[in-house]
Amino acid sequence: MSTPREKVLREQRRAVETAILSKRMDFAVSRDDGQVVSSLQQSQLLERVPAAIFDGVFIVPELRDTAERWLRVNVRGMLQMRIEEEVCVRASAVACGPENETERWHGAARSLPAPRVRRASTENRDRRQSTAGGINGRRHRHCYHPPMLPKYEHEIRDPIHTFIRVSSDERRVIDSRAFQRLRHIHQLALTFLVYPGATHRRFEHCLDVMDLAGRIFDVITRYPRHPDVQQLFPSDKELDYWRTVVRMGALCHDLGHIPFSHGAEAVLPKGTHHEQLSVDVILSDEMRQIWSTMKPPIDPLDVAKVAVGLKDWPRDPKDFTPWDELLTEIVTGNAFGADRADYLLRDSHHAGVAYGRFDHHRLVDTLRVLRAPGTGKPTIGIERGGMDAAEGLQLARYFMFEQLYYHRVRRALDLHLREFLRAILPGGVYPTAVDEHLRLTDNEVLAELSKAAQDANHPGHQAADRILSRRFYRVLYEPTQDDLSTNINAVEAVLRAAETRFGTSAVARDRETKPSKPMDFAVWRDDGQIVSSLQESKVLERVPAATFDRVFIVPELREEAERWLKENVRGILQMRIEEEI
């Protein structure tokens, strides 16, 4: 029998052994018998943990293919060489190319401002980090690390879904300027000023939407298909093309987001939305070069349709066939879109708000193409077995809107951010030309915000100062159910009265209603019938629409305004403004 102390010591030892898996560690251990010994003497595991070693040679990306071919031909001979390593590396750099191309290579190598081949090893960590970072923004590609095989699928680690696998074509899109820009667009705008962990970016969200969309596509096309929709599916060969389109559309669906995403979208020119910009970027010359060289080539119009969906399609909506609509549902669908599924999981994880989780594995596995009851329109529904997961998604969405997306401070910050952007952008509107759009990220805005906060003469000083010194708007009024029963337009009435009393610059209103209700989708029951989800679920019909409507006041007037409102609210709610009566 072990004593409690022995148990604790054993637990501690296990924890240490687990924590140091990369290096043999020698430390003092106080044994139960009072002796102090070396950890290597005490542990059978520690002495067996190998040291993590890395030693590789990098090459600039433009020479990668040639260098790899050259290396495959010459590697055996080179490994026979017995010379100083430094010399070997230099020799490799000079001779990096087939014999008959040596002259051309020499010329190219001499004209470069920096070495084109670099070595990295654990013995020279600092140097490795600096070389891997690249020269002039170009990353050095890993050229030799034995054993070496060509890779056509690449893995990216992700905190939500562990691995995201991407093809070489997809990686070319990911490496494009338009997509790399998303590394600098916060997913949740200034929410990180409320929930400090919410600093994640659109970049990783888009990668995962692609992954999820691919999985949904596989499930709905490969699993048993309902006989009513069988004729809708193209041939297997065509399905391969459409799978690529769906993944690319999902990958590119947020390319049009402006700095701070939804938080700033109101500064786009009237009638423009970020989906329009996504389409413009996907169809730009820069991206067309990538689409056209894919095998098989991809029609960028197909990618754009899937990326933004029917609702926000800036061109003729008649372009969408039922098949197109179905594919867009995979990415942007109101009920089960991959975009929604990922943002709930990801935002929940990073913000530390647990409400966004749901059983997405089960949900995806039960998705099916069905004809909607009533309309007969092909749509993405679920098998009855996925109903609990679908209910979980709807509840998660409701809670996330209530807790996170409609958070009062986040919404107040959005108001100031828009005010700031209007003050600094030419004409007060965001530039929608693709090239200008791609040059602007959160980084530029944050830098300007910081500058403006310190400069009283800066046109955006007031808004910047309110954001950075946390003197943002405070909520003055949100209607109660009783208030709305007295006056359905209660918020408008309070807003106008407050504006009259405190001035329009001291007061602001913000409102929104989402998600759309009802969450009505098709369900394939075990008895073969297709029915409405609202008939099948006791939960869905009860999930309310998340909605808010608030009047804000500047903090310096808050106490006075609250006193004033308390005294006058009953009278204000009796007001009937500009209506027919």
Added chain:
Amino acid sequence: MTVEELRDWAILGRIVERVEEQKRFCGETLLQKSAYFLKEMFDAPISAPFRIYYYGPFSFDLRETLSTMEGLDVVQTVPHEWGATYRIGRRYGQVRDRFPKTMQQLEPAIDWVMRELAPLGVKELEPLATALFLKREQPEANDEMLAARLHEIKPHVSVDAARAALQKVGGWMAARA
């Protein structure tokens, strides 16, 4: 809310109220197509813009409006075998009472909606609404051309069915004139 938004609520709420009185199914499609006919044929002051989709004229703004109305209990939804059916909510009366003139002016048009559209299913409403859209878009074109166009936009509607829809809508428009 602006006056325009509240007026939209009052009109949509009135359609829901009348369909409920008839104890019929009041799905989103009926509300969408009814609002479209009221706007285009009867000049009802509905602010939501409509676009033509594969399944006919539709307004995503109107969908948002219905969502907001439901959030504020101006309308409610209850489950039905074909999906959700709309019903009047607790606060509808408050909205309706603010627009007595509009309600009075529109009542004959809403009578027409109840008579001609409310008994129809989704598959009948779609070609009719599309036929009206095409007639408004191309007033000079004859029914044969428009039937071909309607079939082109909605291949699941046969040319004969398209012709019939255009004829019916033409009759309605002539009666209005």
